[in-house]
Each structure stands twice: as structure tokens, then as C-alpha cells.
Amino acid sequence: MPDTQPTALVDAAQPTLPTIGILGAGKVGTVLSRLLLAAGYRVLIAGSGSPAKISLIIDVLAPGAVAMTASEVARDSDIVILALPLGKYRSIPADLLEGKLVIDAMNYWWEVDGIRDDLNDPRLSTSELIQSFLPASRVVKAYNHMGYHDLDEGPAPLGTPDRKAIGIAGGDELALADVAALVNASGFDPVLVGTLRDSINLQPGSELFGANFTASGVQDAVARFPSTERGLEVAAARAGDELLSAT
Known part of the structure; x- marks a missing residue:
């Protein structure tokens, strides 16, 4: 298991770049x-429908990406990013x-997903939920906490100096290294914030x-999380759950 202390990660360039698949064309x-x-x-990128439905959008917003079905993207990619609701x-x-490797x-x-207690449970990070749905995949949390405008305008x-950073979380050291390389290549400093359980500090x-x-700044925010209102809520919910499990 990797050290769960927030640590800046630096990775060397890979000789052959993997193919990246993105599920979600928003x-x-x-x-x-x-x-x-x-x-x-x-x-490779897939939307919610046929590739023809998003091809014009992709030609304008991401020229060079290849519009495919979700199944084709999942099959033909080395690393898949989940960017759908x-x-x-x-x-x-x-x-x-x-x-x-799934990011x-x-x-x-709730405005998009509806009121869902299973998606807003402080006892469980949403990435833990995704890992349970994808038990044979290596899931890493990344790219979720920065607004898309900042993602678009911030790479360096x-x-x-003052390069912006993306927090990443996971339990597989090789997967974390691969994601760190991807984040660095996309223009941001990758910072380990812990395991998938800890990734709740990247959530809304x-x-x-x-x-x-x-x-x-990412490291400082991670260190402050346990004492924040949300951090205290998460700790109380998890402590209660562990107490129930022990009885």
C-alpha cells in the first residue's frame, strides 16, 4: 500500500504513450x-449515444479525438477516464x-443524479463505490476536484513556478505512478492525497x-480536512459504522 501522507509525485516519461479512453463527452x-x-x-471518447451524435462536437471541442461507442472505447484504450454523470x-x-487502469x-x-443516498454517504467515498462496481479494474481518483475552466486554462x-496541482488517490502504487505521469503530462503537478477511502476529501x-x-496548497488542504465540518462529519459517520459492525 502507498504512503497515505499527501506527497507530490513526479514520474519519468514513458517510452510509448498509452491510448486514453474517455467515457463522457461533456x-x-x-x-x-x-x-x-x-x-x-x-x-478515444464516447458520449451517451452513438458516435455520430458527438462527432461534430468533438471536431470543434477536441479535434483529433476519435468518437466511438462506450464499448469500443473501453475495449481499445489502455487507460480509461470516467467523466460521465x-x-x-x-x-x-x-x-x-x-x-x-480506470481514472x-x-x-x-443531485441536480443531475437526483437525490441518491448511496452517492452521498459519508461512510464511503464514491470512488470506493466505483471500485466495488469494477472489482477487476485498478481505480484511481483524479481530475474531479478542479473546475473545468481551471483545467482548461491552468496547464503549465x-x-x-506556482504550477497548479491535481490530487490523486488510490491503493495501487503502479496505477498511481501511471496516473501521476498522465497528470504531469497534462500540465499539472500530481499530489497523492491517500487511498480511495481518503478520496472523499476530493469530493463535493x-x-x-x-x-x-x-x-x-493541496497538501495543506488535505492536512486540514479532518478538522473541517465535512471532515468531522465523515469521521463521525465512519466511527458509528465501525461501532455497529463490531457489535
């Missing part, structure tokens, strides 16, 4: 497509993602959610 999905295309990756996670082709960039929005080369309600911080 604002976050198209912004990530542009960033990764600019970094030299091949990008969280409430639709059961539509993800889990069988085609077996053994693959969870999704968030719970490695070593740039946390100081980090919607923030546009440097690596040290």
Missing part, C-alpha cells in the same frame, strides 16, 4: 481530451475494463473541491 471530458491530445496521447456509473462496460473523475450532483510545463463538500491550488 465539459470535463472534452477539456481532458484537449489536454491529453496536446501532450501527444491518442484519445456519477448516477450513470452502472452503464459503464465493466467486463471490458477488467485488468485496466474516476466523477462527482455526485513541469517546473513552472471538501475544501479541495472546486479549488485551484498549487501542490503545497
Whole structure:
């Protein structure tokens, strides 16, 4: 298991870039497509319908990305980014993602997903929920806490002063290294914030959610999380759940 202390991660360039698949052709999905295309990756992207429905949008917002079905994206990609509404996670082709690295960039929005207690339970991070749905995949949380405008406007080369940072969370060291490389290539400093259980501090309600911080800012926000209102709520809910489990 990786050290759960927030630690800035730096990764060397890979000799052969993996193919990146993005499930979700909304604002976050198209912004990530542009960033990764600019970094030299091949990008496949799927929307909620047929490729023909999004091809014109992709030609304008992410020229160079290839519009495909969700199944084709899952099958033909080395790394898959989930950028669709969280409430639709059961539509993800889990069988085609077996053994693959999956980046969870999704968030719970009640306006989109409806009132869902299962998606807003402080005892469980939403990435833990996704990992349970994709038991044969390696899930890492990333790209979810920064607004799409900041993602679009914030990338900078490695070593740039005050370069912005993306928090990542997971339990697989090799997967975390691969995601760190991807985040760095897309123009941001990757910062480890813990395991998937800890990724709740990247979700809505946390100081980090919607923030546009440097690596040290991300680390400081992670350190403050346990004492915040949301952190105390999460700790109380989890302590109660553990007490019930023990009786």
C-alpha cells in the first residue's frame, strides 16, 4: 500500500504513450481530451449515444479525438477516464475494463443524479463505490476536484513556478505512478492525497473541491480536512459504522 501522507509525485516519461479512453463527452471530458491530445496521447471518447451524435462536437471541442461507442472505447484504450454523470456509473462496460487502469473523475450532483443516498454517504467515498462496481479494474481518483475552466486554462510545463496541482488517490502504487505521469503530462503537478477511502476529501463538500491550488496548497488542504465540518462529519459517520459492525 502507498504512503497515505499527501506527497507530490513526479514520474519519468514513458517510452510509448498509452491510448486514453474517455467515457463522457461533456465539459470535463472534452477539456481532458484537449489536454491529453496536446501532450501527444491518442484519445478515444464516447458520449451517451452513438458516435455520430458527438462527432461534430468533438471536431470543434477536441479535434483529433476519435468518437466511438462506450464499448469500443473501453475495449481499445489502455487507460480509461470516467467523466460521465456519477448516477450513470452502472452503464459503464465493466467486463471490458477488467485488468485496466480506470481514472474516476466523477462527482455526485443531485441536480443531475437526483437525490441518491448511496452517492452521498459519508461512510464511503464514491470512488470506493466505483471500485466495488469494477472489482477487476485498478481505480484511481483524479481530475474531479478542479473546475473545468481551471483545467482548461491552468496547464503549465513541469517546473513552472506556482504550477497548479491535481490530487490523486488510490491503493495501487503502479496505477498511481501511471496516473501521476498522465497528470504531469497534462500540465499539472500530481499530489497523492491517500487511498480511495481518503478520496472523499476530493469530493463535493471538501475544501479541495472546486479549488485551484498549487501542490503545497493541496497538501495543506488535505492536512486540514479532518478538522473541517465535512471532515468531522465523515469521521463521525465512519466511527458509528465501525461501532455497529463490531457489535
